[in-house]
Amino acid sequence: MFTPMPHLVLASLRPARTGLAATLALVLAGCSGGSAGPLPTPAPQDVPALVELGKQLHVSMTCNTCHSVDGSKLNGPSFKGMYGTKTTLVDGTEVTRDVPYLVESIRDPAAKMVKGYKPLMNPYKNLDERNMQALIEFIKSVK
Ligand code: HEC
Numbered sequence: 161m162f163t164p165m166p167h168l169v170l171a172s173l174r175p176a177r178t179g180l181a182a183t184l185a186l187v188l189a190g191c192s193g194g195s196a197g198p199l200p201t202p203a204p205q206d207v208p209a210l211v212e213l214g215k216q217l218h219v220s221m222t223c224n225t226c227h228s229v230d231g232s233k234l235n236g237p238s239f240k241g242m243y244g245t246k247t248t249l250v251d252g253t254e255v256t257r258d259v260p261y262l263v264e265s266i267r268d269p270a271a272k273m274v275k276g277y278k279p280l281m282n283p284y285k286n287l288d289e290r291n292m293q294a295l296i297e298f299i300k301s302v303k
Contacts, residue, residue: 199263202293210290214298217291226280229302235280239302248275262296 202210218224218239226236237247243262246254250273255261264271269281287295 199259199289199292199296201259202297207297210294210297211301213291214294214296214301217295218298221284221295223295236277237274239299241303243300243302249273250275259296262299263292266292266295 218227218229226234228234228238229240231238231240242257244257246256248254252275255272261272266284266287268283268285270279270283273279
């Protein structure tokens with residue numbers, strides 16, 4: 161039976177490990193970069209594709225189990241007519257549901273609790289920029 165020399169095994173492992181570390185670093189950088197800071201406004205010609213993607217994410221990420229698109233109240237407020245309107249938080253403050261507010265509500269739902277609802281929503285901290293834009297454009301489109 162052939163037993164490889166230890167230095168040969170090491171030599172063949174090293175490039176693979178470096179490659180994995182580099183890939184991991186890229187993935188991690190991608191996550192933190194995409195989930196922090198203000199969300200850039202998409203180009204107008206990109207909006208229809210984002211709305212379509214957001215519509216799919218609404219189902220695949222199970223937002224639809226708590227947020228309807230027809231105005232009916234589930235565990236969470238309906239997305240129908242949500243964008244740009246005002247709502248009241250548990251502490252009585254009125255907020256306008258603009259893009260920064262919606263982004264914060266998705267990344268950190270507990271930061272501003274809507275009055276009349278329970279803290280049931282999990283934070284979606286690691287959404288990349290495109291998926292976040294897609295969800296926002298989708299919410300805007302549900303009139
Ligand atoms: C398990 C139920 C649940 C799921 C799943 C869920 N949410 Fe929520 N969401 C809530 C509840 C309850 C609230 C209201 C309480 C609060 O402010 O956290 C809320 C609040 C929000 C708000 C602020 C609404 C307002 O009226 O100001 C947005 C925006 C939102 N969710 C988006 C999403 C998106 C996008 C997803 C999927 C990626 C999602 N939610 C998944 C339960 C859920």
